[in-house]
Amino acid sequence: MNVMGQGVILKDNAIVLRVAPVSNTSRMVQWLTLEHGKLATLIKGAQRPKSAFLGQFDLFYTCELLFYARERNHIHIARECAPLTRRERFRVDWNAAAAASYFADAAARLTMPDTPQPALFQLLETVFDELAAGGATESCVYWFELKLLEALGVQPRLMVCLDCGAALLPATRQPSFVMARGGLVCAKCAAQGGGGEPVASDALAMLAGWQTSGSLRAARLTQCTVRQLGAMETLLGRFLQAHLDLQLHSRAIALEVLRQRAPVDA
Numbered sequence: 001m002n003v004m005g006q007g008v009i010l011k012d013n014a015i016v017l018r019v020a021p022v023s024n025t026s027r028m029v030q031w032l033t034l035e036h037g038k039l040a041t042l043i044k045g046a047q048r049p050k051s052a053f054l055g056q057f058d059l060f061y062t063c064e065l066l067f068y069a070r071e072r073n074h075i076h077i078a079r080e081c082a083p084l085t086r087r088e089r090f091r092v093d094w095n096a097a098a099a100a101s102y103f104a105d106a107a108a109r110l111t112m113p114d115t116p117q118p119a120l121f122q123l124l125e126t127v128f129d130e131l132a133a134g135g136a137t138e139s140c141v142y143w144f145e146l147k148l149l150e151a152l153g154v155q156p157r158l159m160v161c162l163d164c165g166a167a168l169l170p171a172t173r174q175p176s177f178v179m180a181r182g183g184l185v186c187a188k189c190a191a192q193g194g195g196g197e198p199v200a201s202d203a204l205a206m207l208a209g210w211q212t213s214g215s216l217r218a219a220r221l222t223q224c225t226v227r228q229l230g231a232m233e234t235l236l237g238r239f240l241q242a243h244l245d246l247q248l249h250s251r252a253i254a255l256e257v258l259r260q261r262a263p264v265d266a
């Protein structure tokens with residue numbers, strides 16, 4: 001098979017976002033790469049018993065990928081691929097896999113071909129590693145969403161009043177959330193026409209704490225009530241829609257799975 005001449009060979013670290021069958025044996029793989037942004041590669045004969053690609057890639061793996069870059073479209077030809085991190089938990093833990101599916105879907109929607117987004121790549125690496133090590137809870141989804149918004153420069157402002165700058169935590173001051181402005185105003189400014197809608201202050205305090213944490217563990221270890229989780233789901237869901245135009249079915253599926261199969265409280 002002569003695939004030389006189809007473009008230069010490039011090498012990159014790449015996270016598998018999606019694997020789609022093209023035939024019985026060939027696969028289209030969508031990757032988030034460190035240096036080349038989102039890209040797709042065709043892997044011909046990937047599932048044949050003697051294929052060099054067999055077992056070398058799967059959903060949510062990070063791989064070293066060599067590919068022939070084609071200029072005409074964004075579907076490149078994979079030349080070699082070797083797993084760097086396999087994250088086997090995603091093959092056996094449906095909670096973790098449901099969360100990772102949503103995160104991969106969000107990353108795919110929010111990235112472009114040929115546009116590196118190293119902060120987003122690093123976030124996905126971190127969150128996949130942590131899910132693979134310790135599993136997923138509903139609160140992990142909201143931690144990821146906070147970090148996703150931060151990586152894209154539109155994080156919710158949860159610490160101080162947008163109008164007067166007054167500190168709003170500890171959250172006893174009944175702040176209002178102004179969705180269009182992406183943050184909170186204090187009760188005094190809200191009364192003076194700052195607008196907004198009331199949000200449960202205990203849920204806000206948890207989110208504000210997770211914003212300052214670089215690890216998913218902070219969210220996984222927080223004991224949240226059903227009411228607090230519901231407040232986070234609504235606030236962040238509306239925020240993602242308002243500021244990133246992101247409303248994904250995979251989010252609803254992940255949250256449904258994580259609620260049905262949540263570990264029983266002691």
Ligand SMILES: [Zn+2]
Pocket residue numbers: 161162163164165166185186187188189190
């Ligand atoms: Zn204020």
